[in-house]
Amino acid sequence: MNKKILIIEDEEYLSEMYKIKLVSEGYEVTVADDGLAGVKKAGSVTPDLILLDLMMPKMNGFQVLEKLKANKKTKDIKVYVLSNLSQGEEINKAMAIGADGFLIKASLTPTQISDFVHKVFDNKKSKSPVTVPGIRSRESLVKQEEKNGLNVLLIEDEEVIAEMYKLRLSTAGFIVTVAHNGAWGLKLTKKEKYDVIVMDMTMPAMNGYDMLMNIKKDSLNTQIPVIVLSNSAQDQDIAETLKCGASNYLLKSQITPVRLIEEIKKVLNIK
16 A cells, blocks of 8 residues: 655645656655645545645644644654744644654755655664755754845735744844835835845835835935735736836746745855
């Protein structure tokens, strides 16, 4: 019988990508797109392994872990957290609840995750931990890089996304300020000078085009690079955004925290 894997992940493009790869390797894969559905499917499917995101609707990953470990039917299932929240605090909390390991989502390709799953099942009877690049064991901690002195203004109204980017950027050494709407973000640009601005295009209080044009003409940051994050892949929207002064235009569905750091370093000409 094929090994069964449950992926609990609310980003559909990610879960589908992982599912396609794992199915091609011979696994039986079930997907749940929120925490509550994940708990229910874990009880009905009884998978051999669960890959669990932390930031999800209805029930976050920590709550899912607590439910799984409190249920006799699911308490012994291997659970590996698959998340971009990679601070030592998140890792330790997940391990304390009962996770078997912590996978840094942005650091792993579907092929690497598939290789990791193979190792989990090959080592199921072994006492030694599974070691794969991008995997944090119970003893692991995320090493905080030295501050690089570069200030990032992150303008993003979705708190979960803002927190995810802030954590990863801070770990990489950046000093991050967050504004949760366009008007507040614009106000900050008139008070402080930043090295780079990362902004969503769809937010309350002020739309992205107006905010971008105002930043470029009436702030302390007229010459500062602005990286735009958007859900639109329309050529017209991209062209208009760049015309308004953006340095780069990235699709939210394709960007990871690691990729964002690479883009920031690129526009700032740093290694």
